Amino acid sequence: xxxxxxxxxxxxxxxxxxxxxxxxxxxxxxxxxxxxxxxxxxxxxxxxxxxxxxxxxxxxxxxxxxxxxxxxxxxxxxxxxxxxxxxxxxxxxxxxxxxxxxxxxxxxxxxxxxxxxxxxxxxxxxxxxxxxxxxxxxxxxxxxxxxxxxx
Numbered sequence: 001x002x003x004x005x006x007x008x009x010x011x012x013x014x015x016x017x018x019x020x021x022x023x024x025x026x027x028x029x030x031x032x033x034x035x036x037x038x039x040x041x042x043x044x045x046x047x048x049x050x051x052x053x054x055x056x057x058x059x060x061x062x063x064x065x066x067x068x069x070x071x072x073x074x075x076x077x078x079x080x081x082x083x084x085x086x087x088x089x090x091x092x093x094x095x096x097x098x099x100x101x102x103x104x105x106x107x108x109x110x111x112x113x114x115x116x117x118x119x120x121x122x123x124x125x126x127x128x129x130x131x132x133x134x135x136x137x138x139x140x141x142x143x144x145x146x147x148x149x150x151x
Contacts, residue, residue, distance in 0.1 A: 013137035016064030017126050020084060020109065024061060028054035053087075060086050065123050067137040070094055072114065074123045083111060083122035092121060099146035100135060113150075 031054055034047025060075035076090035077083045083106060092114060101113040103122070110125040112134065125131040135147055 013067040017061040021061040024058035
């Protein structure tokens, strides 16, 4: 009889959004191109600002939505109705999540609303399987969380 170790259960799940990151990378490249070609004018400054904003959005979507042992970290949208427009990242403790809602599609991305006590935070996923894997990762950590479909 052989002793086989049980497979290690990962305490983290990561869901990068490579399509959104590629979109922001293209916008960053365009902004930096304008900065390089029009560096002495107001257009160059605006291009550089757009490039920097797009670069941080690209990095936020590359890091993706992460489910850790005690929190969910995701790109923070500037305005909840526009979840593709993000600035930095936010971290939500798992014990403050009330429920998860699949809110349909936005520009080809799957939208999930993470409902907290007084607000909701949208998260974008590249596909339905990624969204379902996110639901499963949260369900493993909070077995009694409610998951809804809004459409």
